[in-house]
Amino acid sequence: MNTSFIKYHSPLLIILCFTLAAVITTTFTLGDLKPSAEFDYADVLGEGGMTLMTLVWIAFILISRPRGKVTRWLFSGLLLMNISMLLDFMDEFIIYPESGTWITAIESMPAPFGMIIMSIALYHWYQEQMTLNAQLRRTERVYRDHNLTDFITGLYSAKYMKQQIKHQLLYSKNSHKPFTLMMIDICQFDQFNRQHGHQQGDNLLREIGQVITMNIRDKDVACRYASDRFIVLLPDATSDVARKFAEHIENSLANVAFKVGSEQQTHYQKITLCSKEFDGTQSNYQIIEQLNLKMEVTKQQNNSSLSKQVA
Amino acid sequence: MKGYDRHDEVLNTQQLLLSIIDLANQRGAHPDKLLKGTKIFYNDLTKVNVNKKPLSCSANTLLTVIENCSKLIKGNEISFLLGRRYFPSQLGLLGQAFMNCRHLADMLRLCQCFQLDCFPLMNLTIKNFNGKSYLLFQSAVGKLSHNQQIFITEFMLSALLGAIKYRCGELPELYIYLDYPQVEHIEQYHTHLNMSNHKTIKFEQQICMVTIDSQKLYLPFNDSAKSLKLLALQQLRQDAQLNNQQYPISFTQQLIRYINQCIATKVDVSQESCAQHFGYSSATLKRKLASHALNYQGVIDNIRSQQAIFQLIICHDSNEKIADALYFTDVSNFRKAFKRWTGMTPNSMRERLLIALN
Incomplete structure (x- = not known):
């Protein structure tokens, strides 16, 4: 199990333990244990179950969420509800003398407050989710499947792109509108990895992925193809449009000063870029192969023009 | 010289194992899940042991981690x-x-x-x-x-x-x-x-x-x-001398080499004579093979089929020549065996090759 949450939620965990301990000791100091014949086991089961479930919810919230306002609100709301339920549950085992009956009078008070706080927290959670959705929407198109994301870049993977190409093919065939695929290859990525380490290589990939997403339209989708290659689907676009976009991407990347780790050293990454227009008559597999071949040709051309410049 | 078995802890692959686990871990798989079924803990791998040799593991361990990794990581x-x-x-x-x-x-x-x-x-x-x-x-x-x-x-x-x-x-x-x-x-x-x-x-x-x-x-x-x-x-x-390493190749490889030699010199090699060559009883050889998920006939079939396929698709040899090289008594026997190994006759494989070339 993932136990890293214990570290960054330790203040909340301490509050939780302290509160539970305080509630239990208060009930015991105020009242006395009932004889076991008076226990109502149906009640014990029901109220105990409710208490336990709210504790489980608290645990899930802490495991799944980072520190922050929304987490604190959710935690406090649930904790207040849990206090009420725990008091109710303790009632089944403890009988209070005259002087301690105030506790039964107030035992249901924390719950409504907790519920109000929970409602506020849920509203904020909704707002937070909307913000995250807006961020995600830049990387996806129509369909969401978290299983298909690429772990390193946060973009979708080649598998997602293949599905999207399949849909696009159907659409293009029926509507006779062309679409363009763009492939982007990072130059000398092996060398970068050898020089700066693979962790930095992964960071570089992530940053480049973000730059590409910034330079495309809402209806386009950029995915990581494999290794140091990205692929962009541009629906309803001719290769002229793609050429313009390519220029944008190249310009922005030329101005990205990637900082290697915490050093001051900057790295300007060069890329190889190619695009090809399709009209929907080819198969899914042919398209990918043709695009890859075009990539090889473009790379060779770039290399030969580079060596010419040097000469 | 003895060859190593699948379960012999002779592979010096601590670094390889660690790399697999680290790569998979970076992609969201927990080390304990990757090492499940290997009886090794992540701590054993990262611990630096000054006095002892580096940790050796068996091929089985490596294979289990690989299997876990392919299942866990998309x-x-x-x-x-x-x-x-x-x-x-x-x-x-x-x-x-x-x-x-x-x-x-x-x-x-x-x-x-x-x-x-x-x-x-x-x-x-x-x-x-x-x-x-x-x-x-x-x-x-x-x-x-x-x-x-x-x-x-x-x-x-x-x-x-x-x-x-x-x-x-x-x-x-x-x-x-x-x-x-x-x-x-x-x-x-x-x-x-x-x-x-x-x-x-x-x-x-x-x-x-x-x-x-x-x-x-x-x-x-x-x-x-x-x-x-x-x-x-x-x-x-x-x-290698300091660490007393004495297993240069695996047992299955030794077996393959021996059978290959026998085929090359056209000696028919039975399970008994093979066991004798390695100094085992026939039953021990059988058990050893079973621990590698193999059986004797399967090993021989595999060696012969690989050679037949190579001669067929690379050297473009005729059925007669291949049958002769593999010590078959006649061509029809070879054709039958080839069908059993690959699911297709030698001629249909040649046809497929021609189609692929065009």
């Missing part, structure tokens, strides 16, 4: 990344020897001599025909599962091609034949192996090999130093 890039990072940094002294080899052929020979240290799970055989060299890969530790076979082949290929690219500066023209059906993650083959076209990489070929011009194997590397290579090899041998 995306299938780990095998390729592992291969690309393998040469030369992860090979230690051997890497130093590799870097000072005269040419590719020299490197491949070293690969075969130190198979346990560089590719403990795969066996590399080199065949030459008509100015081309064929590097054939076969499991060195018995039968592999589908996932394991794909993972290990991908790892070998990317390590091999990565090393060639690193030493030669660019990849020469290569053709790859794979013995499993086309995989879904073909994009990894496109980028990591630079194989962007169905003419250079072929799936479902019943044989696993890489083809390269023999000439290319002997292009000299100018920055190699013979003295450094000899020094590295000498140190390697000393280390």
Whole structure:
């Protein structure tokens, strides 16, 4: 199990333990244990179950969420509800003398407050989710499947792109509108990895992925193809449009000063870029192969023009 | 000399295991889940033990981790990344020897001599025909599962091609034949192996090999130093003596070699005579094979079918010639056996080859 949450939620965990301990000791100091014949086991089961479930919810919230306002609100709301339920549950085992009956009078008070706080927290959670959705929407198109994301870049993977190409093919065939695929290859990525380490290589990939997403339209989708290659689907676009976009991407990347780790050293990454227009008559597999071949040709051309410049 | 079994803890693969686990961990898999079924804990792997030798594990351990890894991680890039990072940094002294080899052929020979240290799970055989060299890969530790076979082949290929690219500066023209059906993650083959076209990489070929011009194997590397290579090899041998390493190759490989020899000299080799050669009883041999998920007839069939396929698709030999080379009494027997091994007759395989060529 993932136990890293214990570290960054330790203040909340301490509050939780302290509160539970305080509630239990208060009930015991105020009242006395009932004889076991008076226990109502149906009640014990029901109220105990409710208490336990709210504790489980608290645990899930802490495991799944980072520190922050929304987490604190959710935690406090649930904790207040849990206090009420725990008091109710303790009632089944403890009988209070005259002087301690105030506790039964107030035992249901924390719950409504907790519920109000929970409602506020849920509203904020909704707002937070909307913000995250807006961020995600830049990387996806129509369909969401978290299983298909690429772990390193946060973009979708080649598998997602293949599905999207399949849909696009159907659409293009029926509507006779062309679409363009763009492939982007990072130059000398092996060398970068050898020089700066693979962790930095992964960071570089992530940053480049973000730059590409910034330079495309809402209806386009950029995915990581494999290794140091990205692929962009541009629906309803001719290769002229793609050429313009390519220029944008190249310009922005030329101005990205990637900082290697915490050093001051900057790295300007060069890329190889190619695009090809399709009209929907080819198969899914042919398209990918043709695009890859075009990539090889473009790379060779770039290399030969580079060596010419040097000469 | 004894060969190592699948469960013998002789593989010096602590670094390889750690790399797999770290790569998978970066992609969201927990180390304990990856090591499930191996009786090893992550702490055992990271612990530095000054007095004792580095941790050795069995082929079974490595195979289990590979299986877990293929199941847990989507995306299938780990095998390729592992291969690309393998040469030369992860090979230690051997890497130093590799870097000072005269040419590719020299490197491949070293690969075969130190198979346990560089590719403990795969066996590399080199065949030459008509100015081309064929590097054939076969499991060195018995039968592999589908996932394991794909993972290990991908790892070998990317390590091999990565090393060639690193030493030669660019990849020469290569053709790859794979013995499993086309995989879904073909994009990894496109980028990591630079194989962007169905003419250079072929799936479902019943044989696993890489083809390269023999000439290319002997292009000299100018920055190699013979003295450094000899020094590295000498140190390697000393280390091996200090650690009492006595298993150079696996048991299944020894068996394959022996049977190959017998076929070449046209001696019919029964299970009893084979057991006798290795100094076991027939039952022990059977048990040993079973622990590798093999049986005797299966091993012989595999050796003969691989040779038949090679002669058929590369040398374009006639049925008569192949049947004769494989010690069959007549051609129809060979045809029947070939159908049983591959699911198709020799002629239908030739036809498929012609279609693929056009």
